[in-house]
Amino acid sequence: MPKSSTPSRERIVAGAADMISRRGLSATSIREMAKHAKAPLGSTYHYFPEGKQQLASEAVLYTGDWVARSLRKELEAGPAAGLNAFLALWRKIVVDTDFHAGCPVLAVAIEEPPADDIPPALAAAAEVFEQWEGLLAGSLREHGADDERAAQIATLIVAAVEGTVAMCRAKHSTEPLDRTAAQLQTLIAAAVGG
Amino acid sequence: MPKSSTPSRERIVAGAADMISRRGLSATSIREMAKHAKAPLGSTYHYFPEGKQQLASEAVLYTGDWVARSLRKELEAGPAAGLNAFLALWRKIVVDTDFHAGCPVLAVAIEEPPADDIPPALAAAAEVFEQWEGLLAGSLREHGADDERAAQIATLIVAAVEGTVAMCRAKHSTEPLDRTAAQLQTLIAAAVGG
Numbered sequence: 001m002p003k004s005s006t007p008s009r010e011r012i013v014a015g016a017a018d019m020i021s022r023r024g025l026s027a028t029s030i031r032e033m034a035k036h037a038k039a040p041l042g043s044t045y046h047y048f049p050e051g052k053q054q055l056a057s058e059a060v061l062y063t064g065d066w067v068a069r070s071l072r073k074e075l076e077a078g079p080a081a082g083l084n085a086f087l088a089l090w091r092k093i094v095v096d097t098d099f100h101a102g103c104p105v106l107a108v109a110i111e112e113p114p115a116d117d118i119p120p121a122l123a124a125a126a127e128v129f130e131q132w133e134g135l136l137a138g139s140l141r142e143h144g145a146d147d148e149r150a151a152q153i154a155t156l157i158v159a160a161v162e163g164t165v166a167m168c169r170a171k172h173s174t175e176p177l178d179r180t181a182a183q184l185q186t187l188i189a190a191a192v193g194g
Numbered sequence: 195m196p197k198s199s200t201p202s203r204e205r206i207v208a209g210a211a212d213m214i215s216r217r218g219l220s221a222t223s224i225r226e227m228a229k230h231a232k233a234p235l236g237s238t239y240h241y242f243p244e245g246k247q248q249l250a251s252e253a254v255l256y257t258g259d260w261v262a263r264s265l266r267k268e269l270e271a272g273p274a275a276g277l278n279a280f281l282a283l284w285r286k287i288v289v290d291t292d293f294h295a296g297c298p299v300l301a302v303a304i305e306e307p308p309a310d311d312i313p314p315a316l317a318a319a320a321e322v323f324e325q326w327e328g329l330l331a332g333s334l335r336e337h338g339a340d341d342e343r344a345a346q347i348a349t350l351i352v353a354a355v356e357g358t359v360a361m362c363r364a365k366h367s368t369e370p371l372d373r374t375a376a377q378l379q380t381l382i383a384a385a386v387g388g
Contacts, residue, residue: 022306026221100306106357109364110301112216112294118366126364155373156354159361163300163353170303170320172312179349187381 007039009047010062015039017059020104022097025056025111025121056108056121063104064128068135075139079188082139083157086132087181090165091174099169105129106162132158143192153191157184201233203241204256209233211253214298216291219250219305219315250302250315257298258322262329269333273382276333277351280326281375284359285368293366296359299323326352337386347385351378 015037019028030052034044048055067089074085093101109125137154141147160180167176209231213222224246228238242249261283268279287295303319331348335341354374361370 024218024220024305026217027305102304105364106360107304109360110296110304111218111221122364126366129361129364129370152373152377155358155361155370156377159357159370159374160350160354161357162360163355163357164349166300166303166356167323167349167353170299170316170323172320176323176349176353179346180353183346183350183381187377 007037007043012037012039012044012047013055013058013062016055017063017104018101020056020059020107021063021093021101024107025052028052030055053120057124060105060108060121060124060128064124064131067128068131071132071135075135079136079139079143079192080185082136083181083184083188086136086157086161087177087184090161091177094165094168094177095174099172102165102169103162106166129158140188140191145191149191153187156187160184201231201237206231206233206238206241207249207252207256210249211257211298212295214250214253214301215257215287215295218301219246222246224249247314251318254299254302254315254318254322258318258325261322262325265326265329269329273330273333273337273386274379276330277375277378277382280330280351280355281371281378284355285371288359288362288371289368293363296363297356300356300360323352334382334385339385343385347381350381354378 012034016028016033019033019036030044030048031041033052033055034041037044044055045051048058067086070085070089071082075082090103093103105125105128108121109129111122113119113122133151133154135154136157137150140150140153145153161184164176164180168174206228210222210227213227213230224238224242225235227246227249228235231238238249239245242252261280264279264283265276269276284297287297299319299322302315303323305316307313307316327345327348329348330351331344334344334347339347355378358370358374362368
């Protein structure tokens with residue numbers, strides 16, 4: 001049998017990330033995530049015995065990692081190049097899905113946890129935001145920004161891009177991304193003395 | 195009977211806004227929104243005969259209006275004062291709810307519409323973003339920013355604050371708001387020649 005008939009763990013995680021980015025976490029069941037990834041529910045539970053929160057956490061961390069890989073690579077050419085790659089990646093997602101998908105990390109971040117504790121997926125979202133902020137801040141520092149300013153601009157970039165993707169989805173337009181991009185580029189240029 | 199025993203239309207709308215800001219729209223039924231506002235389901239359907247999308251749209255527009263009222267008032271003292279009021283209002287919501295609530299407009303914006311058309315609540319979210327951006331851009335222009343820069347900064351402010359509120363919720367911390375605030379204040383000061 002061809003290998004592709006066996007759903008890989010990664011394919012289920014990637015499918016879950018896509019689905020959460022479209023619909024949010026609460027509105028998505030593990031059954032639907034399995035179906036979306038064309039995986040039997042049995043294999044899904046086999047890979048993720050702790051259920052939905054485990055799969056959602058891995059989907060968030062998976063998104064965190066592929067974005068971080070792209071960021072790390074592009075940041076070698078400096079913070080402006082890193083920002084452009086970060087923007088391009090989200091622009092591609094909203095355009096390719098006709099404004100139906102966005103960021104699963106944001107989706108998980110804005111859903112009230114069911115109980116008073118912090119569920120794994122929410123903790124994963126916090127971790128991913130930190131990861132992206134850390135990469136951007138590190139690059140800004142390397143290019144001459146002081147610690148505080150680097151940290152502030154890094155947080156602003158992640159927050160602004162996340163918020164802008166949401167605005168693009170509501171407006172069915174990429175104009176918000178064009179506007180945000182222009183201002184963030186100016187800000188980076190000023191911070192690194194460009 | 196005291197008037198407070200009759201749930202007002204506005205109380206149901208405000209309750210729906212709060213609930214959507216916590217849980218998102220798809221995961222919230224009209225029955226739960228009625229219960230959250232302590233309103234009988236009958237009165238809820240009486241006020242909102244078109245159901246959940248109608249109530250959600252009104253909740254989004256209600257949020258838009260109260261934020262716009264505060265913005266309009268504070269912007270009289272200039273764009274920096276407007277930004278501070280905008281930030282303070284979202285900070286109060288995340289702190290008062292122990293990071294459980296955020297912005298219902300963002301919540302509606304990032305949920306995939308069930309069909310191919312644009313549902314009323316999503317259209318309302320786009321309208322509210324435009325409203326806030328318009329107020330901020332108008333104030334920036336009045337204080338000397340050119341049209342393009344005013345529009346870009348206004349979009350960046352709305353996007354960044356929305357994204358930052360989500361980051362605060364994930365991290366259970368207001369530090370992201372402190373960082374974003376500092377950078378947005380600097381940006382406004384530069385744009386208005388401060």
